[in-house]
Amino acid sequence: MAMRNAYREMKGLKVKEVPAKLKPYFTVDYLKNAVQRGLDNYHAKYIQTSSFDPVYHVCIGGMIFSYLVALPEERRHLEHKQHAADHH
16 A cells, blocks of 8 residues: 555656655665564564464575575586586
């Protein structure tokens, strides 16, 4: 819903007006406050309600992280396998 409202606001602007409109959203203070609001909302939604979902979030995040760390090695392995198959 927030994206829809932001799009409607941006739709009426001229190209030269866009940077001035977006600049306040990329300040250090605004980003700090946005992260703090997100953490507060997460805490209120999951931690204070004694939900089991944070355990799932940690598990899924760990799997995604390990996949991303192993991805370059896997790509090198697959490239080597393809290179070897082309030469035999």
